[in-house]
Amino acid sequence: MKLQNSGKLIAAITGLFALGNAFAAPTVTRLNPPSALFTYADATPPYISRFLPAQRFDLQATIQADAGKTITSVVFKVNGTPVTAAGGASAITSIGGDKFSATIRGYSNSTAGVKTLVVEATQDDSLVATGTGNFEIASITLNAGRKAKNIIWLIGDGTGIAHRTAARIVSKGASLGKSNEPLAIDTLPVTGIVTTHSLNSIVTDSAPGAHCYSTGNKANNGQEGVFPDDTTDKWDNPRIEHMGSYLARTQGKWLGIVSTADVEDATPAAFAVSTQDRGAGTGICDMYLDEAVANHNLHVLMGGGRKWFLPLDGSAGAGSGRVNSSTSSGGDYVVPADVQAGWSVPAGAVDPNRNLIADFQTAGFYYAPDLAGLNAMTGSETKLLGLFNSGHMDVSYDKIAHRRNAATIAPGSLIATYPDQPLLEEMTDKALTVLSKNANGFVMMIEGASIDKQAHNMDTERWVHDAIEFDKAVAKCIAFQAANPDTLIIVTADHECAGIAISGGSTVTDAALQSTAVGSLKGIVGTYDNAKFPAYTIAGDGYPTTMDVDYRMIIGYAGNSDRYETWRSSPSYNVSPQARNTTTGYLVTGQQPGTGVQSAVHTASDIPLSAGGRGAAAFTGVFDNTDAFFKAMQAAIGGSK
Amino acid sequence: MKQLIPFLMVAAMCASSQAATVLSYSFTSDATPSFSGDSLAGTVSAAYAYIETVDANGDPLPLPSFRPDLTAPAITVGDPSARGYGAAISGNALDAVDQAVLFSFSAPQDISAFALTLDNSTLGTPFGTNLEFYDSQDALLYSILVDQTVSGFSVNQALSLTGVSKVVLPSGAFYDNASLTVAASAVPEPSRVLLMGLFAGVAVFRRRRA
Numbered sequence: 075m076k077l078q079n080s081g082k083l084i085a086a087i088t089g090l091f092a093l094g095n096a097f098a099a100p101t102v103t104r105l106n107p108p109s110a111l112f113t114y115a116d117a118t119p120p121y122i123s124r125f126l127p128a129q130r131f132d133l134q135a136t137i138q139a140d141a142g143k144t145i146t147s148v149v150f151k152v153n154g155t156p157v158t159a160a161g162g163a164s165a166i167t168s169i170g171g172d173k174f175s176a177t178i179r180g181y182s183n184s185t186a187g188v189k190t191l192v193v194e195a196t197q198d199d200s201l202v203a204t205g206t207g208n209f210e211i212a213s214i215t216l217n218a219g220r221k222a223k224n225i226i227w228l229i230g231d232g233t234g235i236a237h238r239t240a241a242r243i244v245s246k247g248a249s250l251g252k253s254n255e256p257l258a259i260d261t262l263p264v265t266g267i268v269t270t271h272s273l274n275s276i277v278t279d280s281a282p283g284a285h286c287y288s289t290g291n292k293a294n295n296g297q298e299g300v301f302p303d304d305t306t307d308k309w310d311n312p313r314i315e316h317m318g319s320y321l322a323r324t325q326g327k328w329l330g331i332v333s334t335a336d337v338e339d340a341t342p343a344a345f346a347v348s349t350q351d352r353g354a355g356t357g358i359c360d361m362y363l364d365e366a367v368a369n370h371n372l373h374v375l376m377g378g379g380r381k382w383f384l385p386l387d388g389s390a391g392a393g394s395g396r397v398n399s400s401t402s403s404g405g406d407y408v409v410p411a412d413v414q415a416g417w418s419v420p421a422g423a424v425d426p427n428r429n430l431i432a433d434f435q436t437a438g439f440y441y442a443p444d445l446a447g448l449n450a451m452t453g454s455e456t457k458l459l460g461l462f463n464s465g466h467m468d469v470s471y472d473k474i475a476h477r478r479n480a481a482t483i484a485p486g487s488l489i490a491t492y493p494d495q496p497l498l499e500e501m502t503d504k505a506l507t508v509l510s511k512n513a514n515g516f517v518m519m520i521e522g523a524s525i526d527k528q529a530h531n532m533d534t535e536r537w538v539h540d541a542i543e544f545d546k547a548v549a550k551c552i553a554f555q556a557a558n559p560d561t562l563i564i565v566t567a568d569h570e571c572a573g574i575a576i577s578g579g580s581t582v583t584d585a586a587l588q589s590t591a592v593g594s595l596k597g598i599v600g601t602y603d604n605a606k607f608p609a610y611t612i613a614g615d616g617y618p619t620t621m622d623v624d625y626r627m628i629i630g631y632a633g634n635s636d637r638y639e640t641w642r643s644s645p646s647y648n649v650s651p652q653a654r655n656t657t658t659g660y661l662v663t664g665q666q667p668g669t670g671v672q673s674a675v676h677t678a679s680d681i682p683l684s685a686g687g688r689g690a691a692a693f694t695g696v697f698d699n700t701d702a703f704f705k706a707m708q709a710a711i712g713g714s715k
Numbered sequence: 716m717k718q719l720i721p722f723l724m725v726a727a728m729c730a731s732s733q734a735a736t737v738l739s740y741s742f743t744s745d746a747t748p749s750f751s752g753d754s755l756a757g758t759v760s761a762a763y764a765y766i767e768t769v770d771a772n773g774d775p776l777p778l779p780s781f782r783p784d785l786t787a788p789a790i791t792v793g794d795p796s797a798r799g800y801g802a803a804i805s806g807n808a809l810d811a812v813d814q815a816v817l818f819s820f821s822a823p824q825d826i827s828a829f830a831l832t833l834d835n836s837t838l839g840t841p842f843g844t845n846l847e848f849y850d851s852q853d854a855l856l857y858s859i860l861v862d863q864t865v866s867g868f869s870v871n872q873a874l875s876l877t878g879v880s881k882v883v884l885p886s887g888a889f890y891d892n893a894s895l896t897v898a899a900s901a902v903p904e905p906s907r908v909l910l911m912g913l914f915a916g917v918a919v920f921r922r923r924r925a
Binding site for chain 2: 127128214215219
């Protein structure tokens with residue numbers, strides 16, 4: 075009886091302990107790199123995070139400690155072997171709410187295969203939390219052929235199939251069932267279809283949409299060069315090494331970034347910057363110089379965004395000056411010590427009065443503020459900074475109109491302030507001249523940014539015009555590739571924008587369209603046989619003489635907000651589709667939710683990819699956007715026949 | 716007889732040294748390395764190469780096979796520093812940065828030593844770069860890790876490989892001062908017979924003296 079009672083007592087005590095542990099135990103709530111194994115206990119392919127052999131990335135875990143407790147040690151194990159951090163390249167940081175973030179920076183693994191990642195975090199009462207995930211080290215076939223010496227990514231932001239078709243119809247024409255000529259893009263011999271989902275949504279924004287090509291991995295919307303974490307710090311997220319950095323340190327390649335957007339914008343920044351905030355203005359631009367010039371061999375940076383580069387105190391003259399610096403909304407950057415140690419980067423600084431243009435010049439960059447500045451280059455320059463607008467560059471529709479008639483300045487544009495902005499093909503030409511000086515080749519990203527921005531705005535004429543401008547940049551690259559056959563050209567997008575559909579053609583002349591009553595505008599849309607073949611005329615400068623031709627092409631938007639449609643070009647730039655043509659157009663009701671939604675949106679539709687040159691043959695079929703990174707890196711590292 | 720021993724030993728040693736062929740190449744100026752004029756049976760050629768994994772029908776080969784890339788330019792030599800690959804090793808070096816180099820023997824050889832020096836830079840493929848020896852059936856006989864990320868990495872190994880038909884230098888680096896020792900043939904050559912006879916004669920002579 076005594077024994078029986080003793081047994082019950084022991085059982086009761088054991089139960090109490092077990093109950094206590096059940097209600098008080100630290101837990102791992104996040105493990106980076108992201109994996110389905112950690113999130114869903116799914117160990118089967120596809121593996122969410124993949125890396126090149128020897129590509130660097132951070133290991134990170136968030137641990138929820140018991141109330142008032144502290145995490146005292148954290149061990150990461152890869153396939154059972156503890157990972158040792160380089161000096162100073164690890165940290166355990168309290169992030170509030172009894173949560174801790176543990177990191178090991180700059181880890182890499184050179185052996186192909188799927189790796190199991192385990193984190194073991196020990197609380198100050200010796201309780202241990204564990205989490206298990208996985209990642210894959212991709213296999214690269216070495217010595218597979220000659221390497222791609224130069225890699226050119228051309229990203230038509232938001233450019234789906236229909237954007238290309240529209241550009242072809244307008245710039246090349248179609249008749250008797252055939253296109254009169256192909257676009258330059260169409261002449262690339264290899265075509266693939268790319269899926270574009272981001273880490274946290276089927277619909278990506280431009281940050282992860284470009285990050286995937288630069289790192290081979292997924293990111294959350296709004297984030298570039300990093301995995302998500304649980305801190306509010308924009309600069310401490312787990313990093314993934316960019317293509318530019320990998321090829322700079324292993325092959326001595328140079329990096330070029332060219333965009334018609336503000337260079338701080340998501341697509342350009344995703345090729346060199348690491349932050350969870352795609353809008354982190356001055357910090358992003360500082361990072362180009364402080365990190366990318368040193369570690370990515372950044373030699374060309376061109377686009378808009380001069381405002382981030384000029385000191386706030388006005389000491390450098392005109393310009394809005396370090397907008398979104400720490401003095402306004404916290405956009406400047408300082409990285410924690412473990413990031414500095416693990417990635418060999420400087421700390422950064424809150425420096426609103428930094429003259430970043432002058433600092434670039436001190437680092438050896440030639441600075442071009444406009445097209446004349448580009449044309450004044452001597453040809454000996456090896457580093458080039460071009461900042462042609464305070465924000466996004468104006469679009470080709472308005473730039474060409476101003477070139478044809480200097481008095482034509484689209485309301486809403488900044489052409490009066492920046493009258494001599496280059497076209498994308500002109501920027502491409504100069505970038506190729508500079509980058510081709512490197513005997514070890516280069517990686518360059520060229521973005522046609524406003525195909526997306528004007529598709530958001532449902533300004534048909536302006537995005538079609540920029541798609542034509544983009545194709546001319548592609549033509550420059552194809553000519554370069556013909557002279558430099560060890561060049562790989564990849565033309566694709568980051569996502570589709572606006573759900574573009576070429577639904578037909580106008581059944582009336584432009585004059586008739588202008589005199590059509592608002593209530594009858596819907597009736598001019600010709601479908602099937604009535605669409606016929608819209609005919610545009612191309613001027614000597616290579617662009618349409620007018621977008622307002624008779625029997626013009628009609629564009630529909632499936633990812634749209636409300637808009638007022640006139641089927642004609644807007645004289646003004648960047649006017650909201652809900653504020654534009656409110657009296658002259660008819661209301662097309664959109665599908666986007668909520669009040670105040672004033673633009674069309676990105677869609678989850680697959681996007682086309684065209685490729686040519688060394689290694690292009692791999693870009694066929696339907697594949698994930700991260701696969702494009704590994705196909706390109708196979709060509710650059712392992713070569714191809 | 717005793718007086719003849721030093722003379723015979725020198726003669727035998729000279730004859731013996733002719734049995735092994737040391738192929739040395741400094742890649743100083745020739746764009747296409749040539750080893751003509753040595754005593755190698757057959758010829759050796761060098762070309763930029765690729766690894767083939769499928770046959771003409773697209774079916775997998777029994778073993779991957781390194782083949783000369785007929786679309787590639789002739790192999791080149793140059794100053795590594797001109798490409799940022801560190802100070803010259805000793806003048807020009809073989810440029811294998813963009814593509815692997817394949818040395819092919821027209822007749823299989825027995826290799827007894829190999830030496831090689833890499834460029835003085837940390838540039839290079841950071842994983843899986845092996846110098847490889849293959850037989851005529853594309854079977855891998857031996858591989859040596861060449862760490863291209865170590866400045867001035869060098870290889871100097873005694874080997875015992877028979878029937879080598881191909882030697883592959885992996886892409887990603889400059890190479891210089893290559894030395895490949897082709898061992899004596901398995902069939903005793905006259906010099907070896909002479910040396911063995913000498914030793915036998917000496918042994919018999921000394922035994923009789925004792």
